[in-house]
Amino acid sequence: MAIGEQREPEMVTRRGLVVGNYCHDVLFRDGRVVGESLGGAASFVSNVFDGLSIPCNYVSKVGSDFAYSVSHPPITSPSSMTTLFHAHFFSDRDSSRHQDRILRRIHACDPISPSDLPESQFDFGLAVGVAGEILPETLERMLDICRVVFVDIQALIRVFDPLDGTVKLVELKDSGFFHLLPRIGFLKASAEEAPYIDIEEARKWCAVVVTEGKDGCRVYWKDGELQIFPFPASQIDPTGAGDSFLGGFVVGFIWGLPVPDAALLGNFFGSLTVGQIGLPKFDSRLLQRVNNELQRKIHCMGCCRTRDTAADFRMSVEHKEFQAALVEATKLLTTYNGQEDEWNSQNSPTKEIEQIVHQQNGDPQKLFPDPIYDETVQHVKAAKT
Ligand SMILES: Nc1ncnc2c1ncn2[C@@H]1O[C@H](COP(=O)(O)OP(=O)(O)O)[C@@H](O)[C@H]1O
Numbered sequence: 001m002a003i004g005e006q007r008e009p010e011m012v013t014r015r016g017l018v019v020g021n022y023c024h025d026v027l028f029r030d031g032r033v034v035g036e037s038l039g040g041a042a043s044f045v046s047n048v049f050d051g052l053s054i055p056c057n058y059v060s061k062v063g064s065d066f067a068y069s070v071s072h073p074p075i076t077s078p079s080s081m082t083t084l085f086h087a088h089f090f091s092d093r094d095s096s097r098h099q100d101r102i103l104r105r106i107h108a109c110d111p112i113s114p115s116d117l118p119e120s121q122f123d124f125g126l127a128v129g130v131a132g133e134i135l136p137e138t139l140e141r142m143l144d145i146c147r148v149v150f151v152d153i154q155a156l157i158r159v160f161d162p163l164d165g166t167v168k169l170v171e172l173k174d175s176g177f178f179h180l181l182p183r184i185g186f187l188k189a190s191a192e193e194a195p196y197i198d199i200e201e202a203r204k205w206c207a208v209v210v211t212e213g214k215d216g217c218r219v220y221w222k223d224g225e226l227q228i229f230p231f232p233a234s235q236i237d238p239t240g241a242g243d244s245f246l247g248g249f250v251v252g253f254i255w256g257l258p259v260p261d262a263a264l265l266g267n268f269f270g271s272l273t274v275g276q277i278g279l280p281k282f283d284s285r286l287l288q289r290v291n292n293e294l295q296r297k298i299h300c301m302g303c304c305r306t307r308d309t310a311a312d313f314r315m316s317v318e319h320k321e322f323q324a325a326l327v328e329a330t331k332l333l334t335t336y337n338g339q340e341d342e343w344n345s346q347n348s349p350t351k352e353i354e355q356i357v358h359q360q361n362g363d364p365q366k367l368f369p370d371p372i373y374d375e376t377v378q379h380v381k382a383a384k385t
Pocket residue numbers: 096097098189190191210211212213214215216217230231232233234235238239240241242243245266267268269270271274
């Protein structure tokens with residue numbers, strides 16, 4: 001190619017590394033089981049990446065009891081059980097934010113050590129542990145082999161009650177990961193986690209994205225901050241919204257979008273996630289529309305994907321147009337949602353589990369001794385095979 005000849009802008013394929021364990025999620029509302037699903041940030045992130053054809057390596061560990069088939073096979077630890085979370089929601093409180101979710105880690109699979117990571121180099125990495133499986137030395141190794149690393153703070157600051165596994169949070173500076181901050185590209189936190197970071201200190205070292213549920217998100221960097229608007233959504237289950245947000249944000253970033261536009265794409269996928277229980281299904285037509293929009297944007301930017309890891313925080317002149325295009329894409333969901341409701345009503349395990357649990361227990365309050373639920377789930381699964 002002659003020097004100076006304009007290259008047709010194109011998405012240079014970037015390869016990533018996603019590190020974090022898949023898990024089993026059980027959702028309770030007012031003490032009643034309302035759903036059980038594949039979980040773990042890696043599953044929500046890969047759901048977005050697969051939908052938008054982002055090539056990635058995944059390092060995730062599960063036990064031999066892992067109950068789901070996934071597009072990126074995990075490492076099975078025969079001596080361990082799959083990470084299991086019980087997420088308790090309550091109708092009498094505003095569950096539009098996770099603050100009112102009580103998370104309990106019932107089982108924890110083996111941690112991911114540096115030697116579990118591939119030897120090769122990667123353009124980007126996502127440290128997305130949910131149950132303490134990412135060790136400081138593992139994150140350090142990720143920082144060595146990935147050019148830019150996106151970290152979900154829930155991988156760093158969660159601790160677990162020794163008696164019942166209830167998830168609590170510790171200050172980042174007391175987490176054992178603080179010294180790695182200057183090497184992290186982006187730190188993602190929910191509004192509930194943000195107070196444990198000291199954003200004024202952290203932003204000196206890396207960009208911080210704080211997701212704010214139905215209010216969208218806020219991006220902080222050394223010299224500024226920006227509020228990025230949300231997309232409308234009727235929330236059914238907030239689980240995984242932050243994970244899908246991070247997936248969308250990273251896609252925007254590696255496509256070369258300015259950070260505010262990447263955050264908008266994150267908001268978009270977060271809003272689609274809360275409208276479904278567990279791992280969301282994205283309409284293929286909607287995903288195609290998003291891909292077309294990304295192609296259009298990099299064409300308009302007249303640049304091939306040459307930006308290295310330098311982040312561009314300027315609000316693009318096209319930000320509003322991008323937002324409008326994504327809103328337009330969600331209109332495809334109106335028809336699909338009709339089928340989706342059909343899918344939920346017919347296929348959701350919830351009803352079966354509720355009926356069996358009710359028969360067995362009469363009073364759903366008995367649900368709390370979790371083994372009852374686990375046994376019921378096994379029974380339901382067995383009945384399905
Ligand atoms: N009820 C909602 N309506 C619209 N968008 C939402 C809603 N809840 C979450 N989102 C989107 O998903 C993103 C992540 O959600 P949030 O609940 O803040 O993350 P986390 O799961 O980490 O707590 C938000 O920044 C927002 O863009």
